Amino acid sequence: MATVAERVEQRLERIWEDEPGLAAWFKTVDHKKIGRRYMVTGAFFFALAGIQALIMRAQLAVPDNRLISPELYDQLFTMHGTAMIFLFSTPTLFGFGNFLVPLMIGARDMAFPRLNAFGYWVFLFAGLLMEGSFLWAAAPDAGWFAYTPLSGPRYSPAINLDVYALGLLFLGIATSIGAVNFLVTIFKLRAPGMSLQRIPIFLWAIVATSFAVVFALPPLNAANAMLFLDRRFGFHFFDPAAGGDPVLWQHLFWIFGHPDVYIIVLPALGIVSSIVPTFSRRPLAGHALVVMATIATAVISFGVWVHHMFAVGLPQLSLAVFSAASLLITIPGGIQIFAWTVTIVRGRLVASTAMLYVIGFLLVFVIGGLSGVMFGVVAFDRQVTDSYFVVAHFHYVLFGGAVFPILGGIYYWFGKFTGRMLSERLGKWSFWLVFIGMNLTFFPMHIYGLEGMPRRVYTYEGGLGWDLGNLLSSIGAAVLAAGLLLTLINAIRSLRRGVPAPADPWGGDTLEWATASPPPPYNFRAIPTVHSVTPMWDERSRADTDRARHDEERLLAEGHETLRTSELDAEPEEPIEMPDETIKPLAMAGSLAVVTLGLLLELYWVAAAGGLLAAVTIAAWLWPVQELTGEAG
Amino acid sequence: MGRPDRAAHRRRGLRPVPLILLAGFGLQLAGCGRSGTPSTLDPHGPGADRIAGIWWFLLWTSVVVFLMVAGLIGYAVWRRRGERVQPRPGGERLIVAGGIVLPAVVLTVVWLVNLNGMSALAYRGQGDLTVQVTGHQYWWEVRYPDEDVVTANELHVPIGRRVRLELTSADVNHSFWVPQLTYKTDLIPGKTNVTWLQADRPGSYDGAYRGQCAEYCGLQHAKMEFLVVAEPPAAYDAWLARQRQSATATVPAGTTAARGLAVLESNSCAACHALRGTSAAGRAGPDLTHFGERRTLGAGTAPNNRGYLGGWIVNSQTLKPGNKMPPQQLGAEELQDVLAYFDSQREEASRGDGG
Numbered sequence: 011m012a013t014v015a016e017r018v019e020q021r022l023e024r025i026w027e028d029e030p031g032l033a034a035w036f037k038t039v040d041h042k043k044i045g046r047r048y049m050v051t052g053a054f055f056f057a058l059a060g061i062q063a064l065i066m067r068a069q070l071a072v073p074d075n076r077l078i079s080p081e082l083y084d085q086l087f088t089m090h091g092t093a094m095i096f097l098f099s100t101p102t103l104f105g106f107g108n109f110l111v112p113l114m115i116g117a118r119d120m121a122f123p124r125l126n127a128f129g130y131w132v133f134l135f136a137g138l139l140m141e142g143s144f145l146w147a148a149a150p151d152a153g154w155f156a157y158t159p160l161s162g163p164r165y166s167p168a169i170n171l172d173v174y175a176l177g178l179l180f181l182g183i184a185t186s187i188g189a190v191n192f193l194v195t196i197f198k199l200r201a202p203g204m205s206l207q208r209i210p211i212f213l214w215a216i217v218a219t220s221f222a223v224v225f226a227l228p229p230l231n232a233a234n235a236m237l238f239l240d241r242r243f244g245f246h247f248f249d250p251a252a253g254g255d256p257v258l259w260q261h262l263f264w265i266f267g268h269p270d271v272y273i274i275v276l277p278a279l280g281i282v283s284s285i286v287p288t289f290s291r292r293p294l295a296g297h298a299l300v301v302m303a304t305i306a307t308a309v310i311s312f313g314v315w316v317h318h319m320f321a322v323g324l325p326q327l328s329l330a331v332f333s334a335a336s337l338l339i340t341i342p343g344g345i346q347i348f349a350w351t352v353t354i355v356r357g358r359l360v361a362s363t364a365m366l367y368v369i370g371f372l373l374v375f376v377i378g379g380l381s382g383v384m385f386g387v388v389a390f391d392r393q394v395t396d397s398y399f400v401v402a403h404f405h406y407v408l409f410g411g412a413v414f415p416i417l418g419g420i421y422y423w424f425g426k427f428t429g430r431m432l433s434e435r436l437g438k439w440s441f442w443l444v445f446i447g448m449n450l451t452f453f454p455m456h457i458y459g460l461e462g463m464p465r466r467v468y469t470y471e472g473g474l475g476w477d478l479g480n481l482l483s484s485i486g487a488a489v490l491a492a493g494l495l496l497t498l499i500n501a502i503r504s505l506r507r508g509v510p511a512p513a514d515p516w517g518g519d520t521l522e523w524a525t526a527s528p529p530p531p532y533n534f535r536a537i538p539t540v541h542s543v544t545p546m547w548d549e550r551s552r553a554d555t556d557r558a559r560h561d562e563e564r565l566l567a568e569g570h571e572t573l574r575t576s577e578l579d580a581e582p583e584e585p586i587e588m589p590d591e592t593i594k595p596l597a598m599a600g601s602l603a604v605v606t607l608g609l610l611l612e613l614y615w616v617a618a619a620g621g622l623l624a625a626v627t628i629a630a631w632l633w634p635v636q637e638l639t640g641e642a643g
Numbered sequence: 644m645g646r647p648d649r650a651a652h653r654r655r656g657l658r659p660v661p662l663i664l665l666a667g668f669g670l671q672l673a674g675c676g677r678s679g680t681p682s683t684l685d686p687h688g689p690g691a692d693r694i695a696g697i698w699w700f701l702l703w704t705s706v707v708v709f710l711m712v713a714g715l716i717g718y719a720v721w722r723r724r725g726e727r728v729q730p731r732p733g734g735e736r737l738i739v740a741g742g743i744v745l746p747a748v749v750l751t752v753v754w755l756v757n758l759n760g761m762s763a764l765a766y767r768g769q770g771d772l773t774v775q776v777t778g779h780q781y782w783w784e785v786r787y788p789d790e791d792v793v794t795a796n797e798l799h800v801p802i803g804r805r806v807r808l809e810l811t812s813a814d815v816n817h818s819f820w821v822p823q824l825t826y827k828t829d830l831i832p833g834k835t836n837v838t839w840l841q842a843d844r845p846g847s848y849d850g851a852y853r854g855q856c857a858e859y860c861g862l863q864h865a866k867m868e869f870l871v872v873a874e875p876p877a878a879y880d881a882w883l884a885r886q887r888q889s890a891t892a893t894v895p896a897g898t899t900a901a902r903g904l905a906v907l908e909s910n911s912c913a914a915c916h917a918l919r920g921t922s923a924a925g926r927a928g929p930d931l932t933h934f935g936e937r938r939t940l941g942a943g944t945a946p947n948n949r950g951y952l953g954g955w956i957v958n959s960q961t962l963k964p965g966n967k968m969p970p971q972q973l974g975a976e977e978l979q980d981v982l983a984y985f986d987s988q989r990e991e992a993s994r995g996d997g998g
Contacts, residue, residue: 473679
């Protein structure tokens with residue numbers, strides 16, 4: 011005879027589980043499945059962009075190499091940057107967010123599950139469109155920054171830059187709604203008791219990043235729309251011959267572009283703030299300071315874009331102001347570095363693979379931060395910008411600040427994501443190869459950058475002092491690739507025959523460890539109660555969460571429901587009805603993909619048909635359903 | 644003076660292998676000054692010199708900060724392991740000291756250094772020699788407006804004198820960069836940026852300084868080099884005097900060189916290239932009035948000698964694919980005449996240099 015508890019679980023399972031079969035694969039709105047898809051797809055685009063980088067490093071291994079044509083090289087470096095920024099970093103971190111946010115706040119799904127599924131499909135289609143353009147040798151080739159007039163109709167008449175403008179506009183839909191979904195979820199669906207001061211840092215990082223996305227993407231979207239109008243319909247926004255201004259593009263692009271660095275880095279720093287307390291066996295030092303630093307970073311990031319434009323010829327006064335802001339943004343970074351270090355110093359270090367990646371991150375990111383300070387100094391910036399020195403700098407920031415934490419996060423949460431543990435032994439081998447390979451690849455770039463080697467060149471003359479450094483970078487890239495490959499092998503091996511993951515393998519402090527690995531479709535049998543920022547280490551939270559298992563208002567087993575709470579104090583408000591699985595998100599994303607392709611190929615009637623299809627899908631999506639009482643997205 | 648073969652010149656510039664392997668910034672960079680390396684840390688003029696000074700300040704500051712943070716991390720890693728270690732709460736004061744107070748002090752000093760550097764490098768002069776540089780895909784047009792001289796891919800400047808530069812672009816964005824003399828200034832269509840440079844001695848890259856486009860400008864961005872030739876005032880004046888002459892001045896009638904000039908004038912060359920004093924007045928490509936005297940072809944793509952030049956004229960696309968010059972349909976004799984014309988300029992120049 012089943013116990014009461016088992017009956018509740020069976021009922022929840024029935025309500026929340028997707029129906030079996032292939033169709034359900036396309037219809038799911040489960041945040042955990044969508045989160046995993048984001049991460050796997052992000053890894054796929056990371057591998058593509060990595061292969062692009064390896065081809066470039068092969069070309070640059072020796073001077074005057076003729077391995078690949080300049081046309082291909084230009085497409086490779088453009089798509090390497092574009093993919094790493096838009097198709098790997100942000101989506102992968104959104105994948106972590108999608109999987110972890112509802113679990114960390116003790117909810118059963120995101121606030122808008124169908125929008126969440128829609129966002130994933132849009133990201134997938136936009137990514138395939140942009141990378142797929144290689145098959146027609148039509149990949150964007152004006153740099154990820156696509157400066158006008160080079161990217162305009164006169165100097166890039168082929169379709170390549172239309173792929174860029176439309177692809178990014180299409181992708182921007184996914185990023186924007188993903189950000190809004192995170193904000194609503196974190197502000198409205200937190201477990202009772204998780205007031206603002208008890209929100210884990212990872213969630214603050216997602217909040218800060220999401221706000222930054224909401225404000226940073228409009229200038230990029232506007233710029234790309236203007237570029238497309240210039241290119242396709244003879245507008246002159248960026249055409250100096252007709253009174254347009256090419257520098258306007260640079261402003262719009264970098265008003266997006268610099269916050270975007272932090273849009274990428276902040277969630278990754280949030281991952282670090284999750285890993286450090288667990289493996290230091292104590293709560294994060296200076297929690298409130300780190301929260302303030304996270305938010306300050308996002309705010310200040312909107313005031314530093316001109317440091318990408320110090321050589322453009324802007325007035326001295328604005329250079330001095332943007333220089334000050336660019337230096338200032340180091341301080342929130344410093345606070346976080348010291349918060350993590352102090353936590354480790356005053357805790358008990360457990361040297362897991364995840365923690366190794368964090369320590370590697372600390373060292374690499376500090377170097378990237380220090381060379382970043384140098385770029386706040388106008389005269390020095392202008393000497394080394396657009397040289398390999400800046401390539402070294404931002405790889406220390408982005409490889410150090412995003413890829414290391416992502417790898418650490420994979421080793422930390424793989425059990426939660428998949429139900430299987432990764433091999434720590436393979437993990438440590440992978441770490442050392444990645445750490446050595448990364449430094450061997452990018453450290454010499456500082457040197458040959460200072461020695462005058464400009465970036466974005468498909469070849470270089472021998473004998474200028476750059477030969478040995480380039481060779482070392484190319485060897486380093488191979489070592490780095492081997493390390494990353496080892497982690498991929500580790501993941502595949504573990505999925506097949508890894509050790510089953512317990513609910514809480516590491517003794518973590520946040521709520522995702524309170525449920526099984528992988529979590530059941532309904533996440534928690536009862537909505538938990540939170541009394542501190544480390545609920546898993548706090549007896550009261552655990553006792554109250556156990557008590558909630560007998561509370562009907564926390565079981566929410568009568569319908570497809572999760573609990574809505576107040577924004578500041580997370581006081582319970584009312585249960586809200588969540589939507590079932592549906593094909594509409596996929597249909598909507600598909601319609602918009604048709605619009606994008608129609609515009610791209612100048613088949614405007616196809617675009618119109620796609621638009622019509624999208625309108626019909628929206629109508630069906632929003633059609634009132636009698637049975638539903640609450641609203642859900 | 645015989646011009647040394649470029650390749651041989653650069654072989655001498657190869658650095659000893661173990662230097663980089665020893666890696667440390669200081670160790671590596673202290674060994675600069677080899678000929679051929681256009682290093683920012685081997686400055687030959689007051690602008691780059693000032694910036695190199697800022698670099699060393701920033702580097703040593705960074706090294707100190709890095710060693711402090713890395714030392715703290717190292718201490719945490721080596722001392723805080725094992726079951727006996729008791730985690731302790733707190734630590735906020737160290738975060739405030741290390742994460743706020745320390746950077747605030749350091750960054751204030753850095754910002755003051757920045758303001759000082761900005762002010763030192765801003766152009767405020769008057770009455771300096773002015774050179775106008777216009778960026779093209781993928782070459783540099785160089786004008787001396789007060790002297791009525793136009794050339795390309797080579798700036799000649801007198802040693803020790805400040806030169807005012809007016810920079811703009813005819814097509815896409817480019818960036819003017821001579822690492823050993825001055826930092827980057829962008830060339831942007833519809834906008835003129837003013838900067839300056841000064842060389843205190845002759846350069847060591849083929850007797851000049853190597854400059855290169857530093858803003859991605861399309862297919863052949865990699866091959867958009869230019870040279871800054873810094874000469875003693877007398878040599879500079881002699882160069883200027885030769886450049887002022889028209890294309891016909893030194894070509895006796897009836898010679899092969901004169902026939903070559905006629906070929907240039909009457910063929911499609913004249914549609915894109917100018918030869919002052921003749922009817923050839925194209926503006927799309929580099930001015931060829933004294934082209935024979937220039938050191939490189941295709942903005943640093945190849946040395947400017949008879950062999951490469953012949954190949955370039957017949958089909959420059961094999962040397963620099965994607966440049967704007969189409970293959971030329973010249974007869975064998977016409978080609979020889981053109982080469983002879985530019986040879987005559989080369990000879991004239993070496994006579995001017997004193998042999």
